[in-house]
Amino acid sequence: MYRRRLLPLLRHHLTQHYRSITYMPRPASATPRHVTLIPGDGIGPLVTSAVVSVFSALHAPIIFEPYEVHGTMPSVPRDVIESIRRNKVCIKGGLSTPVGGGVSSLNVAMRKELDLFASLVHCRNMEGLTTRHRGVDIVVVRENTEGEYAGLEHEVVPGVVESLKVITKFCSERIAKYAFEYAYLNNRKKVTAVHKANIMKLADGLFLESCREVAQNYPGIEYNEIIVDNCCMQLVSKPEQFDVMVTPNLYGNLVANTAAGIAGGTGLMPGGNVGPDYAIFEQGASAGNVGNEKIVEQKKANPVALLLSSAMMLRHLQFPSFADRLKTAVQRVIKEGKHYTKDLGGDSTTQDVVDAVIANLD
């Protein structure tokens, strides 16, 4: 019994861990906050239950309200949306979207309904995990409501289909503002706008115009523009040149997944969707957030991404000490290298990783 407490204590004294700066909360800030929890499909239930276990080991002041949502439902149930409106914060696993099935994506529907216009992914090399690229520290801020995902398609004549991509000044401006604000508040030095305005002159031209206008209000932050195909090429060869990237909807999807891939994989990168009133935290980049059947059967899904996103959520809810403890524990597990799931080249199950994280909490 002593061993369980001795090891973390020993580790605490042996590692260079300084107490974080005192955060002076307002009185009664420790009242438990309610957070909507959506397990989702595929590996979703596995990774969200990982978060619940770790939070109870942390004794974090969070009360989860779980709701069942599946990708096959025609729309998100009313009571789930009500719950999110009430709690303001949600954490969710991936929802599967049937391909070409005539059912529109529930992930996209939720974001539009709650006006979560910014999607953020933080792609960063983690110590202890060898990847081909070093020095990656990119935050991708992606417009989440319009662009190519407007869902406006129709068949003109049999054999010819049109899809509308809508870009508005209102949405482009607010995502540019969010990106620059994020850079300013988090001490980031550069914002890069990703576009294809040499071909789509009006649409991406409008996006760029909005970014340029906002850039003028932040003279201390460097701003540049890059065409999306060149951007992907540069990401693969020289990722150190990027800092914060702001993109419209579709390019953001590609760039976020590429950046996540070079930094170690989408199983590790935290992220979330945020709007003026609500925030939903989930695995940062969308590839693989539902996983495949084999991983679900063998229970070898990687919970790190959702754990780090839940740390972001704790910070968002103004519980920075819990967030730091969780993040440090996860970083220690990755650095040790003994509990890697299949996507990182190891053989551990989700439960192994969760146990390791709990053991590393101080």
Added chain:
Amino acid sequence: MASQIVRRVLARSSNHNSSLTRSLDRFFFSSSTTAAAATNGSITATLFPGDGIGPEIAESVKLVFKSAEVPIEWEEHYVGTEIDPRTQSFLTWESLESVRRNRVGLKGPMATPIGKGHRSLNLTLRKELNLYANVRPCYSLPGYKTRYDDVDLITIRENTEGEYSGLEHQVVRGVVESLKIITRQASLRVAEYAFHYAKTHGRERVSAIHKANIMQKTDGLFLKCCREVAEKYPEITYEEVIIDNCCMMLVKNPALFDVLVMPNLYGDIISDLCAGLIGGLGLTPSCNIGEGGIALAEAVHGSAPDIAGKNMANPTALLLSAVTMLRHLELHDKADQIQNAILTTIAEGKYRTIDIGGSSSTSDFTKALCDHL
């Protein structure tokens, strides 16, 4: 505006539907040209040296082909200094006729002159020659170390429609709409070419890249066409990969992919991503396929005016594109010979141009290549 779009699209689709059956025969490289090669002994090919470093690297290609005794005669055409009213660009009608006649061409880097009143050179070539597929073979060059050593894939990109239709308009102030068009005819065409290519080059797997979970009708139509063509080639494995998954898998493990077939925008991004995996555009070959079996191989890098004329340029991209052209002409043994020579020379490391870390000049590199043949 809407009526204009409908009219334009209807005109395209009706034109193509009637000539579809006729053109299906002439789609791919027909046996008539190989017969011509056998009887005449040589094939004529159009060569556009281009601007900047173009002429130097074109010379390099001509020298290597002569040393390898490839039965090709070059017909050189240059970009004019005035706008030809028949083509509305700096490319003359004669140049385009020459490509249509010869069926094969090689194009160096062309700098589009700045100004209005004319179409860009690439756009002219694409529209006039109806180049519907862009093929980029990406394989790691042994000897030029990048972070990825085991890349061996081909990206085939639909080149005429999709998001690049150029149909945009401002609805009200501050709201812009851009149309993405996918037609059955164009998707079938590029899918047919992809599977045909896979079969003739001994490739085992074709992956269609899409985002049909979000853009259900447009990418859904593309996928339907790919599935139809896949049924005709049961020996080739066919799979569908969502584009964000594809991007991630490409940067984590590019060996998972073989032949990729994609609509226009995704193709643009993925083919440049793959070029980045192997070392950049300076080393990547590319070939545009047109209706009637026309193949126009090109170097996709820029014209680099700062090193033009200094004998410093790297001819690898243009040479590898010329090899792709040879493969299209089914001169596989010559193609293999030249490709092996290129790979051996770079792998050896004694003669490398400046951009890949060596110090040789273009002429030294070319000479070393010829020695390796």
